Amino acid sequence: MRAFNSTFKAPTKPMARSAWKKRSNKRAATKSERQHMNAQSEAGCILCRFLGYDNTPAEIHHIRHGMGAGQRNSHLMTIPLCPEHHRGATGYHGLGRRAFERMYGTTELELFGMTQREAV
Ligand SMILES: [Zn+2]
Numbered sequence: 001m002r003a004f005n006s007t008f009k010a011p012t013k014p015m016a017r018s019a020w021k022k023r024s025n026k027r028a029a030t031k032s033e034r035q036h037m038n039a040q041s042e043a044g045c046i047l048c049r050f051l052g053y054d055n056t057p058a059e060i061h062h063i064r065h066g067m068g069a070g071q072r073n074s075h076l077m078t079i080p081l082c083p084e085h086h087r088g089a090t091g092y093h094g095l096g097r098r099a100f101e102r103m104y105g106t107t108e109l110e111l112f113g114m115t116q117r118e119a120v
């Protein structure tokens with residue numbers, strides 16, 4: 001345990017301390033956030049709707065815009081994407097954000113905006 005920390009300088013300033021603390025700040029979704037996510041996934045894939053397809057059962061994608069790697073945005077910053085558009089070869093995680101946005105001519109945040117306008 002000590003050996004593990006041997007090269008790590010213990011934070012002495014309040015700023016360093018809070019930055020350190022953030023790393024373990026992953027929290028579970030609250031009840032209202034879960035309801036929000038349920039409503040989103042029931043609404044169907046936002047990209048399919050954008051492309052003119054019928055509602056497709058969706059899973060939740062967390063938007064990480066402006067967030068450091070490894071951090072997770074609020075559970076309210078989510079968009080519903082079907083498994084293909086989420087994790088598939090033509091999906092967000094399959095293509096990566098830039099290729100995804102180029103391919104569909106829209107951005108994650110625009111899609112998020114659409115879900116907000118239609119929101120429950
Ligand atoms: Zn889709």
Ligand SMILES: [Zn+2]
Binds near residue numbers: 062
């Ligand atoms: Zn995702």
